[in-house]
Amino acid sequence: MGSQTVAKPRLTTSAMIASIASEGQRTEAAPFGHALVAAAERDARIVGMTADLSKYTDLHIFAKAFPERYRQMGMAEQLLMAAAGGMAKEGLIPFATTYAVFATRRAYDFIHQVIAEENLNVKICAALPGLTTGYGPSHQATDDLALMRAIPGLTVIDPCDALDTAQAVAAMAAHQGPVYMRLLRGKVPMLLDQYDYQFELGKAKLLRDGKDVLIISSGIMTMRALEVAEAMSDGSAEVAVLHVPTIKPLDEATIIEQCRRSGRLVVVAENHSTIGGLGEAIALALLKARVHPAFEQIALPDAFLDAGALPTLHDRYGISTETMVASIRRWLA
Template sequence: MAERKKIATRESYGNALAELGKLHEDVVVLDADLAAATKTSTFQKAFPERHIDCGIAECNMIGVAAGLAAAGKVPFASSFAMFAAGRAFEQVRNSVGYPKLNVKIGATHAGISVGEDGATHQCNEDIALMRTIPGMVVLNPADDVEARAAVAAAYAHKGPVYLRFGRLAVPVINEEETYQFEIGKSIRLREGKDVTIIASGLPVSESLEAAKMLAEDGIEAEVINMHTIKPLDEAAVIEAAKKTGKIVTVEEHSVIGGLGSAVCDVVAEKAPARVMKIGINDTYGESGPAVELIKKYGLDAQSIYEKIKGFLK
C-alpha cells in the first residue's frame, strides 16, 4: 500500500487562513516576525492589507489582537506555541480571556517535534496553560484535513480559541470528502473492546499504527481522536471507561495538565477506570531530529504498543 501523504499542520494553518480570507473580509492575521515559519505568509501574499507583522513582541501582538476583536474584526494571532502561550500568557489571560474577546491564537511549532530548536522552543506546557483560562477553547488537530477544518470552526465560534499546530509533516489520516469537525466532539477512528486509546495531535496516527500491532496480538484497541481538549468530550470518555475499563491517553505534551489530566478528571469524578498517560514526563526536551526525539520520548507507534502491552499485563 502506498505511503500516506504527509503535511505539517502549520502548512494547513497557512492554507486555511488564505481560504478563510477569501470568504470573510473581517479576518485579520497577525504575526510576530515569524510569517515564513508559521506559514501565515500564505495569507500575507493574498491579503497584505489584512496582515500585520507586530515584530518580535508577542505580548504586544496579543494586545493588538484584542483591540481588533473589540472593533469587530476576527484576528488570528500567530507565533510559536512557546511564545503565544508561554511568553504572552498574561496578555492572553487578561486582555483576551477575561473580556471574552473573539481572538483566535494560532500556535505553531508545539511539542517535542520542533526538533533541533531544543528545549527552549519545545513547548510541552501550552495546553495546560490554555486549559486554565476560563472560556478558552483548545483545539489540537491531528492532520491536514482536521487542521483546516479546525481553523474554519475557530472562526465560526464566538470567543477565544487556542489552536495548536506542529512543525513536523504528519500522515493525512482523514478523508476530506467525509470528514466533519465539531468543537467538543471526538472521533472514534477504530472500534475495540479490550482497551481505549485516546490521542490528540501528532500521536493520533502513531496510535492507530500501535492499535494495528496490538490487533496482531489479539488485543482489540479502540482509538479515539480527541481533537478538542477543551471543552472535552466527556461523554466519549465515560463511554470508553464503561466499555473497556482501561484507558491510555497519548499526547505530544507534558503528562501534567494536558489531555491525560483532562481525561483523568472525568474518569475520577464520573466513571472510575484504569488510566495510563503517555506523553512527555516531568522533563524538558532536547535538541535533535524530530523523528528521533519522538522515538526517544516514547511517542512512536512501537513505543506506544509496548507501553500498552505492559499496561494490560
C-alpha cells in the first residue's frame, strides 16, 4: 500500500492584527486599553495619544472612556512624539501609541532629543514588536530594542502576556521618566497568572526551575520558553525559565546569580534581531562578571525577514516552540 500525503491546512495571516495565541490558549482582549483606562481613573494627568492607530493599538478603549483626554495626531509620528513631550512639560502623563517600526525608525530623533534628553514623563507604547506581523520588513520591528536601548535614560519593557502588559501599564504610570514598551494588543495570551507573577520594573522573575537548561527570555518568547519547558518535561531535560520583562535597566544581579549555577546550558530567547537586544546585553553582563556558562541564542537573524503567515515565519526563523525544542536538543547533544 502506498503512503498517503496528508495536506496541511493553508496558513493565512491578517498581518496587522494577527494573534500570537496558540489554538485553544486562554486570551484576554485589549489588556493595554483596559489597563490604561484603570490608570487614568486613578490619575487625571494621564492622556492618550496616537498616530491614526487607535483601533490597532487598543487605544480606542481609552478614547471611548475619556474622549476629552484623547488626542488623534494623524499619520505624523514625529508630531506625535513632539506633542507628547510638550504635554509632559505641562505636567501631563502622555501615553503615545503607534507601531514599533514607526516609533523607533520614523520618530527616533524626536524621542531622543525632545523626550529623552529632557527626561520627560512620556510613555511610548509600540505595537507589532519583532516578528508579530506577516507584512514584511516595513512593519516588522526586529531592531527596536537595539535602537531604544541606546537612548540614555529610557526605560525599555517587553511584556510577555496580558497580565504582564496590564501590570506594566500601572508601573509605567507610577514611574517618573520616559518609557518605551513593546505593546501586545488584540486577543493577548494569558499565562503568567499560573505562576503567582507580579511585574516589577527592573526585575527578572524565575517562573520555573530546572537543572539542565536555563532559558532567559522576554516578551512572547517567555510564552514559548514555558511551552518548551513543558514539551521537554518528558524526560528530555529539566528546563528553567527566567523572564526578563525589563530590558533596560537590566536585572543583572538576578541573571548572573542564575547563570552561576554549574552544569546548565544558558539559552537567551528573544523576538528580536541577534544584534543589540537582550542576548547581547546578557552576554556583556556575564562577561563583565566573569561568569562563563555554555551559552546559546535564539533570536531573529540579522536580515530583512520575509512576509507571510506567522506560524510559517516563526518556524522559518527558529522562534516557534517546535524549532526551539529541536535547537536545544541539538545543543544538549
